Amino acid sequence: MIELVDLRYVHLGSSNAKDASKWAQDIYGLEEVSRENGRIYLRGDDRDHNICYFDGDPKDNTVGIEVADYNALDQAANLLEANGVEFKWGDVEGATTRRCMKYLTFYDPTGNKFDLLVRPFTSGRRYFPSRDAGVHWFNHIGLKTKDAPRDEKFWCTLFNLKSNDWIGDAALMSFDKVHHRIALFPTNETGVQHINFQVRETDDLMRSSYFLKERQIRIVFGPGRHATSGARFLYFEGPDGMVYEYSCGVKIIEPEDQWRPRQFPFTPESFCVWGSKPDIPEFRD
Ligand SMILES: [Fe+2]
Numbered sequence: 578m579i580e581l582v583d584l585r586y587v588h589l590g591s592s593n594a595k596d597a598s599k600w601a602q603d604i605y606g607l608e609e610v611s612r613e614n615g616r617i618y619l620r621g622d623d624r625d626h627n628i629c630y631f632d633g634d635p636k637d638n639t640v641g642i643e644v645a646d647y648n649a650l651d652q653a654a655n656l657l658e659a660n661g662v663e664f665k666w667g668d669v670e671g672a673t674t675r676r677c678m679k680y681l682t683f684y685d686p687t688g689n690k691f692d693l694l695v696r697p698f699t700s701g702r703r704y705f706p707s708r709d710a711g712v713h714w715f716n717h718i719g720l721k722t723k724d725a726p727r728d729e730k731f732w733c734t735l736f737n738l739k740s741n742d743w744i745g746d747a748a749l750m751s752f753d754k755v756h757h758r759i760a761l762f763p764t765n766e767t768g769v770q771h772i773n774f775q776v777r778e779t780d781d782l783m784r785s786s787y788f789l790k791e792r793q794i795r796i797v798f799g800p801g802r803h804a805t806s807g808a809r810f811l812y813f814e815g816p817d818g819m820v821y822e823y824s825c826g827v828k829i830i831e832p833e834d835q836w837r838p839r840q841f842p843f844t845p846e847s848f849c850v851w852g853s854k855p856d857i858p859e860f861r862d
Contacts, residue, residue, distance in 0.1 A: 579644065579653040579736045581752040584759070585697045586626055586641040587718060587769055588616075588675075589819065590633030597630040597816040604794060605774075605821055606710030610700070614674045620715070621706070621774045625676050625698035627715035628772070635817035638769040639682070640718060640759075641675060641692040650679060650695045657683055660735055667692070686731050687723045688767040710788075711781030712774045716827065719770035719820075721859070722761040729761060741836060742805040745843025745862075749805055756806035756828040762859035770859055771812060771820040778825055782811045785823055789813055798860065801853035804841060810849075812857060820857055 591597040598617040601607045607619040610626050618626035644650050657664045664683035672680055678696040685691065706712060722728040725746035732738040738750040741757060749757035762770045776782060786800050789811075797820060798812035808824040815821045830836045841847035843862050845854050855861055 578734075579656055579693070580649060581642050581736055581738070582645050583643040584640075584715070584717065585624065585643050585694060586629060586675075586715075587772055588629040588631065588639040588641070589769070589817075590635050590637035591630040592632075592635060592817055594630040594632045600816050601628060601630075602707040604789070604792065605815065606706050606708045606712045607774075608705050608707055616674065618676070620700070620704055621712040622714050623700055623704050624715070625700050627774075630816075635819070636766075636768055637690075638767075639690045639692055640720070640769065641677075641680075641694050641697065643694045643697055647679060647695055650681065650693060653693055654681055656735060657681075662735070685720075686728055687721065689720055689722075689769075710785055710823070711776035711778065711825075712823070713777060714775040715773075716755065716775045716824070717758045717760065717773045719760045719762050719773075719859070721764045721766055721768050721770045723763075723765060723767075725761045725763045732759065732761075740838050741830060742839050742841065744805065744841045744847045747843070747859075751830075754829045754831055754833060756808075756830060764859050769819070771822050771857070773822040773824055775827065776823045776825050779809050782809055782823055782825060786811055797857050798855040799849070799853050801849035801851045804847050804850045805839075812855070 607621045610618040616631045619628045620626045667680040676698040677694040680692045680694045729748040737752050740748040742749045749760045751758045795814040799810045806828045808827040810824040812822045
C-alpha cells in the first residue's frame, strides 16, 4: 500500500496567472511566495506553497501529495507498476518546479494528474496573509471522477486512503485524522473540483461572505454547515471558474479505528444542515 502522509499543493493552468495570483491575494487572502520557473507560488500556511498558477490550460491541474521518504517513493513506483498504473519519474527540472527533492507523476483512472513527492520544501518564513481572511491551513480538495466507485477502490486499495462518509456515490476520503482530504465528486470530466483552505472560526466565514458580496464575487454555496464533517463552509467562484472554499471546524476523527463511515443520500440536506442550496454542478441532485 502506498502511504500518503500529506496533501501539499495544486498546480493550476491559468488563462492569466498574474491575474489569478492577484485574485488569490486580494480576495482569497493567500500570500504570494515567489515568481520563478515561469510560475507563481502562493500559500495559506507555513509550508512552501499550496497553490501554483502558470499560464496554460485551466484544465491542466496537478495535485501534489507527499510520501514519507525516498524508500516510500521507490515502493510506490513498484506498486504502481505492479498494478498497471502508468507513471513517469520526475527529472531535476521538474523537481525544481515542484519545489521538492524527488517525485513521480501518475494519473488516476479518471485521468486526474498527481505528483508523489519526497521532501517538498518547508519555508523558513511564516505565512503572512495578504488580507485578514483567517486562512491558516490548506486542507482538502474535491476531485472530479467519471466513476466514483471505481476511483474510490483505486484510492482505498492501492493507497492508504479510507472513506469516512459517502454522499450518494461521492466518497469523502482521508489518509489521516481529518474527516476528508480528497473527496470524489461524480461528473464527466477530469480536474480539481474545489480547493479548500481552513479558516480559524465561523466569524471569518461570515466576514468573508459580506466581503465577497460587496465585491460581487459569485458565492456558489453557503454560508452553511456540512452534515458529514460538521465544518461550516463558504464556496465561491475564482479565476477560470474554479471553486474555492473556506471552512472551519472540520471533524477530526479520533480514535480512527472506532469511526464507522455513514451513507448520506445525495440531497441538499446532506451537503448543508442549515438549508443552503449549492449552485455547484457536482453538488446538485
Ligand atoms: Fe470542501
